Amino acid sequence: MVRFGGEYPLTRDQIQFYRENGFVQLDNVLTAEELEFLRNALEEAVMAPARHAVVNSDGRSDYAKVFYQKVNIWRDHEGVREFVFSPRLAEIARRLAGFRAVRLWHDHALIKMPGPDSRPSPWHQDLPYWPMNEEGALSCWMALDDVTVHNGCMQFIPGTHRLGKLPPINLVQPQDIFSMIPPEKKHLIGKEPYVAEMKAGSCTFHDGRTFHYASPNRSDKPRRAMVVIYMADGTTYNGKRHICTDPLGLQVGDRLEGELFPLLAEGEPE
Numbered sequence: 001m002v003r004f005g006g007e008y009p010l011t012r013d014q015i016q017f018y019r020e021n022g023f024v025q026l027d028n029v030l031t032a033e034e035l036e037f038l039r040n041a042l043e044e045a046v047m048a049p050a051r052h053a054v055v056n057s058d059g060r061s062d063y064a065k066v067f068y069q070k071v072n073i074w075r076d077h078e079g080v081r082e083f084v085f086s087p088r089l090a091e092i093a094r095r096l097a098g099f100r101a102v103r104l105w106h107d108h109a110l111i112k113m114p115g116p117d118s119r120p121s122p123w124h125q126d127l128p129y130w131p132m133n134e135e136g137a138l139s140c141w142m143a144l145d146d147v148t149v150h151n152g153c154m155q156f157i158p159g160t161h162r163l164g165k166l167p168p169i170n171l172v173q174p175q176d177i178f179s180m181i182p183p184e185k186k187h188l189i190g191k192e193p194y195v196a197e198m199k200a201g202s203c204t205f206h207d208g209r210t211f212h213y214a215s216p217n218r219s220d221k222p223r224r225a226m227v228v229i230y231m232a233d234g235t236t237y238n239g240k241r242h243i244c245t246d247p248l249g250l251q252v253g254d255r256l257e258g259e260l261f262p263l264l265a266e267g268e269p270e
């Protein structure tokens, strides 16, 4: 089988779960060989100087206590590109979201460093940071290590994708996102977080509006995740500042397309 190719046996129940809750956990999405390949590629790519990729934290700031983040690694590293362009993952994203076609928005490595300084990734939505007019873009969060509450697994509040886009949270000095929920919408959401403990090579997909969080890393090893973000083909720019679009000279309403936002899967919408 081609690396990261072939079909994952996504079920109707998993699609329905995603649409009802705004996230889904999928186990054993990568083979052991693919996982090893991705771990090696990521290690190389993180160590290499960024040419087109952007490091969003310098290793000393409070932001880096939440996570080390390197964005658009696919542009610098062939092996990471193979993963990010995975037809298997892109097709899962397309089917979950019910889109005709998906493009890459961006990738990022999110490495939560261990130790007493490690901070949680606070409850937030992703969409408020993204310069998009349309809703529905989604992330695949691929675990490169086994993850539990102890080392910073992801958690989600079911149904919060129905709340739409709320104001962005400051990830270092976080506001309480729960206080931003309009009282008349509280009934739309689940009461308990879903805790996505899983094995390396398993992943979650979440809608950019879904509230999510990751606990601090209290283990003695980095918690490595590689995230690929997909958007519907036809998604347009809303003018918000963002490191991936600021250099591009886009006008509000322009489509996010072309070689920086490649088409990764297309087919009949489900």
Ligand SMILES: O=C(O)CCC(=O)C(=O)O
Binding pocket: 067, 110, 112, 121, 126, 139, 141, 152, 212, 213, 214, 225, 227
């Ligand atoms: O990995 C983390 O700690 C947080 C991940 C996250 O916020 C995301 O993938 O949108």
